Amino acid sequence: MKAKLGQAAAACLAALLAAAPAHAADEQAKIDLVKKVYQTEQYARYASPSFQKIIRLGNKAAEKADPEMACEMYEHYAIGLGNGDSDVKNLKITPMKGNLVRATFRNGDEQVSTDFDISCTKGRCVINDVNGYRDIYRRIIRTRSCGD
16 A cells, blocks of 8 residues: 555656646746747737737727727737837746736836736747737727727
């Protein structure tokens, strides 16, 4: 009985140790992806196929609802940047629980925090949501209005 318990414990430990490097690699891949988002000031190019579709449909609906400003659904706003004069200082990217990754930085006198939902498979990561914008796009698609 003790031998079987010992074997089971050893097998569990081996499985955990094998999973640890993969988890660490995914965490680093998430951090690297968020860095790319801030370097390019874009997230749609790194979005999952389902999020890309929602972004595309949401942008079309926003442009129809508000031809001049497209409901202000600009990528740089979603990631906490202003209108062309942003100065990101002290960018800190922290993997949180589950798929959540938080980016914090100073933009002038303001402390900014942006949450990314990122999933990874074998080191390849995609963005599923940014600061709840998935739901905002869905609402614009559903209501065909900006919701002001």
